[in-house]
Amino acid sequence: MQNIKDKVAYITGGTKGIGFGIAKSLIEAGVKVAISGRNTEDLEKAKHELGNQNVIAIQADVTDFEDEKKAVDAIVEKFGKLDIIIANAGMGTFAPVDEMSLDDWNAMINTNLTGAFHTLKAGVEQLKENKGYFISIASLAGTNFFAQGAGYNATKFGLVGFTQAAMLDLRNYDVKCTTIMPGSVTSNFNGHTPNEEDHWKIQPADIGQMVVDLLKMNQNVLPSKIEVRPTKTK
DSSP, rough: OOOOTTTTEEEESSSHHHHHHOOOOOOOTTEEEEEEOOHHHHHHHHHHTTOOOOEEEEEEOOOHHOOOOHHHHHHHHHSSSSEEEEOOOOOOOOOOTTTOOOHHHHHHIIIIIHHHHHHHHHHHHHHHHHEEEEEEEEEETTTTTTTTOHHHHHHHHHHHHHHHHHHHHHGTTTTEEEEEEEESSSSSSGOOOOGGGGGSSSHHHHHHHHHHHHHSTTTTOOEEEEOOOOOSSS
C-alpha cells in the first residue's frame, strides 16, 4: 500500500460537490490540496470549510490553458511539487440535438473535454517527475447514451477515451491514469441544490474515499476505468 501523506493534489472544480468531497477526503488522508474554480467567493468559502493550512484556492478556468499553467506554477511554488491531478471540472446542458445551441455545445466541449486536456497538459511534467497520478471524473454518461444528451454524452465518452489513451502514453513514466464514471451523485451539478431527497445517491465523500483508495493501491495495480452507481434507484 502506498503512503500518500504529504503528497500534493490539484482538484479542478473543487469548490462544491464531488470536487469538494475529494478535497476533504484527501486532506483527511494527509494530502496537501489545491482547489480551483472560477468564482472567488465559492473558492474562499470552500477553503474556509476545508479548514486546513495545507489548502490553497486558485481562481482558474480550465477552458484557458494559460490559467491552468499558472495554477500549476502556483501549486509548485507553494508546495514544491505536484503529485496528483483530479480533472473534475464539468458542466452539462441537455436538449435534443436539433435544438442544442452552438454556445451550449462549445461550452461543454471546452469545459468537460478540452479542459481536462489543458489541466493534464499543464501538469504532466510534474506527474512524470514525481511518478504521479491523473484521475478524471467522467460519468456513466460516458458509456450510456440517452436522449437529449448528445453534447454531454460526447464530452464524457471523449473524456473516458482521452484518459484511457493517456494511461497508455504515460504508464512507461510510472504515471497512473484512471477515469471514474459515477452515476447519480448528490452534487450541485446543473443547478441542483443537495437536499434530503438525495439520500439514495452516491455521496461526494464516497467518491473521495474511492480516490484515496486508488492512490494508496500498490504501484503495480491500476484500476484504469471504474463505473460506480447507487446500490438502489430512487
